[in-house]
Amino acid sequence: xxxxxxxxxxxxxxxxxxxxxxxxxxxxxxxxxxxxxxxxxxxxxxxxxxxxxxxxxxxxxxxxxxxxxxxxxxxxxxxxxxxxxxxxxxxxxxxxxxxxxxxxxxxxxxxxxxxxxxxxxxxxxxxxxxxxxxxxxxxxxxxxxxxxxxxxxxxxxxxxxxxxxxxxxxxxxxxxxxxxxxxxxxxxxxxxxxxxxxxxxxxxxxxxxxxxxxxxxxxxxxxxxxxxxxxxxxxxxxxxxxxxxxxxxxxxxxxxxxxxxxxxxxxxxxxxxxxxxxxxxxxxxxxxxxxxxxxxxxxxxxxxxxxxxxxxxxxxxxxxxxxxxxxxxxxxxxxxxxxxxxxxxxxxxxxxxxxxxxxxxxxxxxxxxxxxxxxxxxxxxxxxxxx
Amino acid sequence: xxxxxxxxxxxxxxxxxxxxxxxxxxxxxxxxxxxxxxxxxxxxxxxxxxxxxxxxxxxxxxxxxxxxxxxxxxxxxxxxxxxxxxxxxxxxxxxxxxxxxxxxxxxxxxxxxxxxxxxxxxxxxxxxxxxxxxxxxxxxxxxxxxxxxxxxxxxxxxxxxxxxxxxxxxxxxxxxxxxxxxxxxxxxxxxxxxxxxxxxxxxxxxxxxxxxxxxxxxxxxxxxxxxxxxxxxxxxxxxxxxxxxxxxxxxxxxxxxxxxxxxxxxxxxxxxxxxxxxxxxxxxxxxxxxxxxxxxxxxxxxxxxxxxxxxxxxxxxxxxxxxxxxxxxxxxxxxxxxxxxxxxxxxxxxxxxxxxxxxxxxxxxxxxxxxxxxxxxxxxxxxxxxxxxxxxxxxxxxxxxxxxxxxxxxxxxxxxxxxxxxxxxxxxxxxxxxxxxxxxxxxxxxxxxxxxxxxxxxxxxxxxxxxxxxxxxxxxxxxxxxxxxxxxxxxxxxxxxxxxxxxxxxxxxxxxxxxxxxxx
Numbered sequence: 001x002x003x004x005x006x007x008x009x010x011x012x013x014x015x016x017x018x019x020x021x022x023x024x025x026x027x028x029x030x031x032x033x034x035x036x037x038x039x040x041x042x043x044x045x046x047x048x049x050x051x052x053x054x055x056x057x058x059x060x061x062x063x064x065x066x067x068x069x070x071x072x073x074x075x076x077x078x079x080x081x082x083x084x085x086x087x088x089x090x091x092x093x094x095x096x097x098x099x100x101x102x103x104x105x106x107x108x109x110x111x112x113x114x115x116x117x118x119x120x121x122x123x124x125x126x127x128x129x130x131x132x133x134x135x136x137x138x139x140x141x142x143x144x145x146x147x148x149x150x151x152x153x154x155x156x157x158x159x160x161x162x163x164x165x166x167x168x169x170x171x172x173x174x175x176x177x178x179x180x181x182x183x184x185x186x187x188x189x190x191x192x193x194x195x196x197x198x199x200x201x202x203x204x205x206x207x208x209x210x211x212x213x214x215x216x217x218x219x220x221x222x223x224x225x226x227x228x229x230x231x232x233x234x235x236x237x238x239x240x241x242x243x244x245x246x247x248x249x250x251x252x253x254x255x256x257x258x259x260x261x262x263x264x265x266x267x268x269x270x271x272x273x274x275x276x277x278x279x280x281x282x283x284x285x286x287x288x289x290x291x292x293x294x295x296x297x298x299x300x301x302x303x304x305x306x307x308x309x310x311x312x313x314x315x316x317x318x319x320x321x322x323x324x325x326x327x328x329x330x331x332x333x334x335x336x337x338x339x340x341x342x343x344x345x346x347x348x349x350x351x352x353x354x355x356x357x358x359x360x361x362x363x364x365x366x367x368x369x370x371x372x373x374x375x376x377x378x379x380x381x382x383x384x385x386x387x
Numbered sequence: 388x389x390x391x392x393x394x395x396x397x398x399x400x401x402x403x404x405x406x407x408x409x410x411x412x413x414x415x416x417x418x419x420x421x422x423x424x425x426x427x428x429x430x431x432x433x434x435x436x437x438x439x440x441x442x443x444x445x446x447x448x449x450x451x452x453x454x455x456x457x458x459x460x461x462x463x464x465x466x467x468x469x470x471x472x473x474x475x476x477x478x479x480x481x482x483x484x485x486x487x488x489x490x491x492x493x494x495x496x497x498x499x500x501x502x503x504x505x506x507x508x509x510x511x512x513x514x515x516x517x518x519x520x521x522x523x524x525x526x527x528x529x530x531x532x533x534x535x536x537x538x539x540x541x542x543x544x545x546x547x548x549x550x551x552x553x554x555x556x557x558x559x560x561x562x563x564x565x566x567x568x569x570x571x572x573x574x575x576x577x578x579x580x581x582x583x584x585x586x587x588x589x590x591x592x593x594x595x596x597x598x599x600x601x602x603x604x605x606x607x608x609x610x611x612x613x614x615x616x617x618x619x620x621x622x623x624x625x626x627x628x629x630x631x632x633x634x635x636x637x638x639x640x641x642x643x644x645x646x647x648x649x650x651x652x653x654x655x656x657x658x659x660x661x662x663x664x665x666x667x668x669x670x671x672x673x674x675x676x677x678x679x680x681x682x683x684x685x686x687x688x689x690x691x692x693x694x695x696x697x698x699x700x701x702x703x704x705x706x707x708x709x710x711x712x713x714x715x716x717x718x719x720x721x722x723x724x725x726x727x728x729x730x731x732x733x734x735x736x737x738x739x740x741x742x743x744x745x746x747x748x749x750x751x752x753x754x755x756x757x758x759x760x761x762x763x764x765x766x767x768x769x770x771x772x773x774x775x776x777x778x779x780x781x782x783x784x785x786x787x788x789x790x791x792x793x794x795x796x797x798x799x800x801x802x803x804x805x806x807x808x809x810x811x812x813x814x815x816x817x818x819x820x821x822x823x824x825x826x827x828x829x830x831x832x833x834x835x836x837x838x839x840x841x842x843x844x845x846x847x848x849x850x851x852x853x854x855x856x857x858x859x860x861x862x863x864x865x866x867x868x869x870x871x872x873x874x875x876x877x878x879x880x881x882x883x884x885x886x887x888x889x890x891x892x893x894x895x896x897x898x899x900x901x902x903x904x905x906x907x
Contacts, residue, residue: 001761002818099432101725104563128561134704148704163560206562208728213430220861228855232848239844273794276867279856280801283849287805290848291812294841322815329757330804333750337800340749342742345793
């Protein structure tokens with residue numbers, strides 16, 4: 001089986017058309033970023049405190065908002081996380097300019113709103129294993145007696161078992177959920193059913209980034225991006241001629257801008273993993289470009305005197321099956337990640353998805369035409385100089 | 388060629404065995420990042436100004452006392468706003484020689500500027516030293532506390548030379564408690580009580596509305612006989628402590644006379660001596676047990692106490708235990724602010740690892756299937772190389788103690804993409820050469836040698852990017868960079884070296900019959 005054997009597409013003939021289309025896309029991305037909705041910075045870069053909450057049932061978002069706004073910690077954002085039937089939400093406050101950790105305040109405000117007044121009793125959806133063990137040891141439902149220390153040891157395993165079940169279920173919806181727990185005595189289960197409360201929500205994750213660290217993370221990410229771009233540019237300029245280096249770098253900027261534009265249009269959040277994904281796409285796109293440039297260099301040695309556009313067409317056609325297969329296979333993995341990888345990795349996969357498509361395209365229709373343009377410019381200058 | 392092949396097989400065998408040995412069993416050898424395992428990541432800042440303030444305050448007090456003893460009590464003694472020194476106006480009749488001698492003796496680390504007011508400022512290197520010492524002490528204290536908390540594989544590090552400390556505690560399920568425990572300054576002081584009243588005004592009214600020079604006001608809770616809080620009380624206590632947390636030998640949770648949780652402590656021999664001398668001489672007087680500038684209890688001394696005591700107050704079993712723990716671990720030299728916090732619940736981590744790995748496996752399975760269908764026999768080569776690549780990558784990660792994070796998984800998947808790309812480049816080249824009418828032997832040789840340059844160029848560019856990511860990246864970016872760089876290096880080995888050797892195996896077998904065809 002072979003795809004694209006002995007193709008002979010005239011890629012360079014339409015280069016002006018494709019460059020025009022690329023320029024339009026880049027322009028649209030810039031417009032979207034600057035005058036449109038703009039890039040949405042996640043908690044890593046904008047700072048703030050973000051909780052990932054799982055509710056027992058679909059909560060009234062107005063109440064969530066009201067509870068958080070009562071803290072006066074700046075702008076409140078609430079967005080759904082993952083599938084609707086999981087009832088999971090990301091809630092965030094901005095706490096502008098303030099260092100410190102507000103996750104506890106947020107949880108308490110939500111508990112006041114949803115559970116009425118201060119949290120009393122044993123909230124099985126928010127208790128930790130040590131606290132649960134101590135509560136059991138204090139109440140001693142099995143009546144084992146002895147010192148507090150020995151009772152704590154006695155109930156340790158059962159407390160862990162209850163929390164293991166919560167880990168598997170995500171949240172206890174009601175006391176009936178306890179029926180599934182393994183290794184807990186009837187007396188303890190009866191105690192938990194009687195005394196335990198099953199709060200409306202549980203905290204799956206909490207992230208707080210203060211302004212100091214936020215600034216730090218921004219700087220470091222910018223440094224990482226800047227230096228890796230510079231490193232690649234130097235390597236390509238060293239291995240190929242300058243016009244090719246320019247072509248590769250223009251293609252890179254094209255890829256990054258279009259992908260950022262896609263992030264801006266879809267209003268996905270930019271966090272540290274997103275930056276890692278952006279850099280991967282940069283690496284991927286350069287990789288693709290280098291393969292084609294390598295072939296151009298090889299053909300230039302073999303066929304001296306042939307016009308450059310023809311040589312480029314030949315090189316691109318010869319590497320076309322490789323380009324399509326590699327991009328296709330990588331895309332296959334990334335699509336699997338995008339569709340089934342879950343929300344944690346979704347934006348990461350999205351960036352790669354867009355990036356691989358754009359990066360493959362740009363190696364053919366941006367990098368090579370730009371390299372061609374600058375080579376021709378250099379030859380014309382030289383010719384004029386000779387005259 | 389035959390000899391050549393033997394050492395190739397030996398090398399591949401050894402590398403595979405080492406890789407397997409390093410990564411097996413993966414549950415134990417591969418360190419999962421907090422995003423996958425669940426746990427807590429904290430970046431905290433030590434407020435080193437607190438340590439400066441304490442140093443300046445004590446020097447200020449020494450100077451005031453010494454001058455007062457000589458009969459020249461200074462006026463308007465204040466700490467400078469930036470906490471690096473203090474200034475005062477000497478009494479008009481102050482003997483300059485006495486003043487100079489007192490400053491030299493009592494404030495040796497200070498640079499003194501004399502004028503209408505005397506300004507004493509800590510030398511720069513002393514300021515730097517104090518700040519550094521505060522961070523190092525805080526690091527040590529936090530390490531002690533976390534150790535007592537019993538977390539497996541905690542990470543507690545200073546960030547470079549800064550005033551920041553990174554704490555990572557995998558598998559902790561009650562972040563609020565841990566954060567409180569780390570942040571508790573736990574500075575214990577026991578001081579003589581001068582007077583008690585229900586409001587600050589009433590208290591100061593007994594002393595003409597002004598806090599006496601050698602005393603300070605500390606608030607506390609008022610309790611009834613059953614230990615319930617009923618209001619507030621203000622204590623006027625002496626500034627000088629009888630004993631402090633530094634004199635403690637140990638502390639543990641115990642019970643008070645009502646059976647309520649309390650914390651009992653024992654003193655070091657030296658502390659016991661001081662405590663015994665004081666309590667023996669002041670039977671019937673009240674003393675205050677002060678924790679972090681709040682009076683916890685103010686018992687009356689019934690008889691001489693030498694080496695132990697008990698702190699009562701409104702404790703639960705857990706809070707008594709936590710207090711005993713922080714007292715044992717020592718006080719923080721300065722307060723702490725949390726700059727960054729990331730807590731991942733174990734269920735979210737578990738969920739994301741299952742989904743990430745599953746979708747990655749689905750993707751890789753599809754890739755392998757395609758390679759088999761498209762390249763037939765040669766596809767087996769590529770797939771063997773791919774599996775070996777994954778094995779070696781896990782082995783390398785275990786050897787370098789790299790942690791696997793979610794972006795790290797993505798890094799692995801990308802590496803797989805690069806490894807496949809290398810083989811695709813080679814195979815396509817071999818097909819091209821075959822199409823030009825070369826013999827199988829020639830086509831394989833040319834395919835590998837021609838593709839090699841491209842593979843090296845393309846992998847090196849990505850590797851350069853990955854190295855910069857590692858250097859400047861933080862957290863997830865770094866984890867990603869580690870897996871990517873290791874993966875690129877390993878993929879060069881598997882895709883070029885291993886795949887080539889497999890080709891040689893096929894070619895050698897066919898030599899007898901004449902290598903006319905190649906399944907590619």
